[in-house]
Amino acid sequence: MMARAGTRKDAHEPGLKPRLGVSTCLLGENVRYDGTEKSDPLLLKAFGDDVEWAPICPEVECGMTVPRDPMHLADDPDSPRLVTTATGEDQTGRMQTWIRSRLDELAGCNLWGFVLKSRSPSCGTGAVPVLDATGEQAGEAAGLFAAAVAKRFPLLPVADERSLRDDSMWDNFIERLFCLKRYRDSMRPKGSRDSLVAFHAAHELQLMAHDQDVLSKMEELVARSKKLPLDELSARYGELLTTTMEFVATPARNADVLLHALGLLERYMNPGERQDALEAIEEHRGGRASLIVPTKLLGRHIRKYHVEHLATQSCFAAHPLELKLRSHV
């Protein structure tokens, strides 16, 4: 059943489950054009019971039958039409009308993000072939529903099931889910400059592991925060946050950030503790340990020595569920 909006919860609240919109066929429902499903056992196992699914099948929900004629995207890749492959029947208007009302409904469902079916002319998040009148490929685009989701909900991470099979993409998606949830929460019900600045300060180390150029722009923006109207400030910050978090943090970048944290922490540590932490960080850099290992080790020392300015950094204060989901890789 479709999940309905609930009360707002903070991303650090115990017992919280991410609520994700998902292409219904990925959950094993026989809703595809040929009456089949496309469940992905590894993906479902990785998420387990730790998320709440909100299934959506654009083609069935806009009134098409199962089975139905296969469809593809046609004409202009910048503004593709949805047409039936055998007869060329245009389904764009019907789909767009349904999308408008469904997105209004989804806006009230407190979703954290979406996992959509790749290569579908409705759900594909990109790289869906767009064919010209002769049947030749004219370009690529996102499916109509996926494109509308990205436009309407720019602060919600969207991934397809194929990309999530890659360990680094999986880790990035989970990280984005929790980070962007914290940002949205920090700006609700009525955000303020202070809450945006506090969010930025608490995420400084985490952001350093992503795109440095975008981080520089975020820092400039935060420095000028008092000079900008709040709406403009939060819109520009949210856009930059989304952009930098989409940049996948490599083990080398994560290790550099942890070394930076170690530099702030080492004066409290004894030589043995410092050496252990250094080795754990380098194990991660070399791909022999997950990020969780050195992060947890440093986190223990941060708590032991009561280093408050590091304890409040998001990378050392992650929700247990975020750590659990990320440790699947």
Ligand code: SF4
């Ligand atoms: S890809 Fe999307 S539209 Fe197609 S069957 Fe799956 S959920 Fe429905």
